[in-house]
Amino acid sequence: xxxxxxxxxxxxxxxxxxxxxxxxxxxxxxxxxxxxxxxxxxxxxxxxxxxxxxxxxxxxxxxxxxxxxxxxxxxxxxxxxxxxxxxxxxxxxxxxxxxxxxxxxxxxxxxxxxxxxxxxxxxxxxxxxxxxxxxxxxxxxxxxxxxxxxxxxxxxxxxxxxxxxxxxxxx
Amino acid sequence: xxxxxxxxxxxxxxxxxxxxxxxxxxxxxxxxxxxxxxxxxxxxxxxxxxxxxxxxxxxxxxxxxxxxxxxxxxxxxxxxxxxxxxxxxxxxxxxxxxxxxxxxxxxxxxxxxxxxxxxxxxxxxxxxxxxxxxxxxxxxxxxxxxx
Numbered sequence: 280x281x282x283x284x285x286x287x288x289x290x291x292x293x294x295x296x297x298x299x300x301x302x303x304x305x306x307x308x309x310x311x312x313x314x315x316x317x318x319x320x321x322x323x324x325x326x327x328x329x330x331x332x333x334x335x336x337x338x339x340x341x342x343x344x345x346x347x348x349x350x351x352x353x354x355x356x357x358x359x360x361x362x363x364x365x366x367x368x369x370x371x372x373x374x375x376x377x378x379x380x381x382x383x384x385x386x387x388x389x390x391x392x393x394x395x396x397x398x399x400x401x402x403x404x405x406x407x408x409x410x411x412x413x414x415x416x417x418x419x420x421x422x423x424x425x426x427x428x429x430x431x432x433x434x435x436x437x438x439x440x441x442x443x444x445x446x447x448x449x450x
Numbered sequence: 451x452x453x454x455x456x457x458x459x460x461x462x463x464x465x466x467x468x469x470x471x472x473x474x475x476x477x478x479x480x481x482x483x484x485x486x487x488x489x490x491x492x493x494x495x496x497x498x499x500x501x502x503x504x505x506x507x508x509x510x511x512x513x514x515x516x517x518x519x520x521x522x523x524x525x526x527x528x529x530x531x532x533x534x535x536x537x538x539x540x541x542x543x544x545x546x547x548x549x550x551x552x553x554x555x556x557x558x559x560x561x562x563x564x565x566x567x568x569x570x571x572x573x574x575x576x577x578x579x580x581x582x583x584x585x586x587x588x589x590x591x592x593x594x595x596x597x
Contacts, residue, residue: 403551403573403574403575404576405551405570405572405576405577406550406570406571407570408571410567410569411566411568412565412566413563413564413565413566416564416565417565427504427508429504430503430504431573431575432501432504432576432578432579433570433573433577433578433579434504434508434578434580434581435578435579435581436581437582437583440584442584442585443560443583443584443585445585446586447537447538447590448590449517450517450536
């Protein structure tokens, strides 16, 4: 057994027919007002149907737009990073890096050479450890040694060696 | 990151290679030189150019002529070699390498007769000059230079 509200809703939707429709319309206290209300409801239904249809389409657009934005947002940073990574070693930067490396190498080289030089002035001069002259051949020979700081030459100076004729200067 | 690492490795290897090249095998020039005073002196041999001033100043001669020479590239620091002229021979026996240079035993022979023997630590930047016997109006000098 349907209630009045159920029959009223069905009547508004045009779902009553036959005897049931006749009985319901006969039960209405103000038929004209009910027909007017039914007409309003149909207009409203048509309006809602139209509007709901449009809004549904708008929502679809909105969500797809949102989705596209999300995808773009998530893909843009990596694309930017890739672009950055692939373009960091540009020709000018390579040139600058090469120049800087060469400069660092030269600085290190200069430091190494500068570190060596002070030692060479003293410790790294040639040293004569000992010297012997054959006492039989040159019994009066003596040896001495000195260093010429200017050219860093070490000289072993002998005196009293046996003199030889000029023929010994032959090549 | 990978490229930076590769660059750093290349830089380090380049530096090491260059340093090794700087400290590589060296050549010792040994010469028997006759120093004389002449009216028209000849040009000094290129091996003696860097010590020309010292030679002239300390020995008092204006001409220096090479009568015997030898160039030896030292790889192990244990090599030995001979620089000879017609009558003289300079035997050089390298007995090891140190940061300061090479330890050398030098023997000067007149034909087969040993005139002089000395041990020296030859520095890589410091030539060694030995005054030998008087020969005629000149002087025999023994010169060792690391080139």
